[in-house]
Amino acid sequence: MTTLDELRKLKEKALDDLKTREGKASAKITVGMGTCGIAAGAREVTTAFMEEIQKRNLKDIIVAQSGCMGFCEQEPLVEVEKDGQKIIYKKVTVEGAKKIVAEHVINGNVVGDMVFASEEK
Amino acid sequence: MMPELSLNILDLAENSISAQANFVEIILDENIKDDILSLVIRDNGKGMGDEFVKQITNPFITTRKTRKVGLGIPFVKQITDLCEGELVITSEPGQGTELKASMKHSHIDRPPIGDIVSVIHTLIVLNPHIDFLFIYKVDNNIYSIDTREWKAILDVVPLNDMNVQKALKVDLLSGLKKIGRSLI
Numbered sequence: 001m002t003t004l005d006e007l008r009k010l011k012e013k014a015l016d017d018l019k020t021r022e023g024k025a026s027a028k029i030t031v032g033m034g035t036c037g038i039a040a041g042a043r044e045v046t047t048a049f050m051e052e053i054q055k056r057n058l059k060d061i062i063v064a065q066s067g068c069m070g071f072c073e074q075e076p077l078v079e080v081e082k083d084g085q086k087i088i089y090k091k092v093t094v095e096g097a098k099k100i101v102a103e104h105v106i107n108g109n110v111v112g113d114m115v116f117a118s119e120e121k
Numbered sequence: 122m123m124p125e126l127s128l129n130i131l132d133l134a135e136n137s138i139s140a141q142a143n144f145v146e147i148i149l150d151e152n153i154k155d156d157i158l159s160l161v162i163r164d165n166g167k168g169m170g171d172e173f174v175k176q177i178t179n180p181f182i183t184t185r186k187t188r189k190v191g192l193g194i195p196f197v198k199q200i201t202d203l204c205e206g207e208l209v210i211t212s213e214p215g216q217g218t219e220l221k222a223s224m225k226h227s228h229i230d231r232p233p234i235g236d237i238v239s240v241i242h243t244l245i246v247l248n249p250h251i252d253f254l255f256i257y258k259v260d261n262n263i264y265s266i267d268t269r270e271w272k273a274i275l276d277v278v279p280l281n282d283m284n285v286q287k288a289l290k291v292d293l294l295s296g297l298k299k300i301g302r303s304l305i
Contacts (some may be wrong), residue, residue, distance in 0.1 A: 001264075001266075001292060001298055002271075002288060002292045003293070004274060007271060007274040007275065007288075008274060010275070010278075010284055010288050011274060011275050012285045013284050014278040014282045014285060015277075015278060017282075017283070017284060018278070018282075024134070028269045031247075033131070033135055033247075034135070035132050035135075035191070035192050035193040035196070038132050038135070039122065039123060039127050039128070039192075043127075043128060043131055043236070043239055043240060043243060044239075044248070046243050047242075047243065048155065050242075050243075050246065050286065053283075054283060054287065059283055061220075062208055063246070063247060064283070065135075065243075065248070065254075066138060067135070067245045089203050102139060111171075117153070121199060121246065
């Protein structure tokens, strides 16, 4: 278990990191976490997003969750909000999550064949 | 049906989150000596009235607006029915809800616990504004993590900070390993 001392050191390190970047998130990834999403693999997909972001050290990306979006048969559904545009991806797999991070989140190119819906702000 | 019990736990905790809880307790207890596996999920969300609680294992009773079917609780009920256990839900409007599921640990139909580390990690990191207390018992060995303790020291650093995310995962993995649950 993490000791109090380790937690204090963790805080120092996190505060140092916070200082070196701007506060605004460059993208927000929201995974549908209803019963339907979970049954379709939302947990694995969420973990894949978190690991990919960690691996690439993308500190300004937020991963969030939502409930059922009402299109259970298309789950896992993932919404990516970036540059004022919202894209919802359908049937996202672990591989798909990695692709979304590399192509959309980092390079700004929507992964066309996985899109379920899109919305301009 | 969910392939892993940890996915049912994630699903049930999502119910607590939907009920606007800001504190969720998850207690998983493997009493191997007495052959009982039990799960308690307790929240301080908005709770439910008696009438709703009575009907909650019915799939056609749900709060969701997008569909008229809710399968989260019926899935758990199915498991406890199959595994010689029981599901007890008590709730008080405005106070919160407690769900207790128990089953025979060695029952052939009991789903594996699965990747509980990812589930707890996901819940904590994706809901940094909610406090979680997770306790995992295997007979007399206990692991617990209380995000309120982390927050008290981390102060302005949120639980979804990347450094904190890593530390949470390490804590969960090493803690479970200590109680003999590194590979589930």
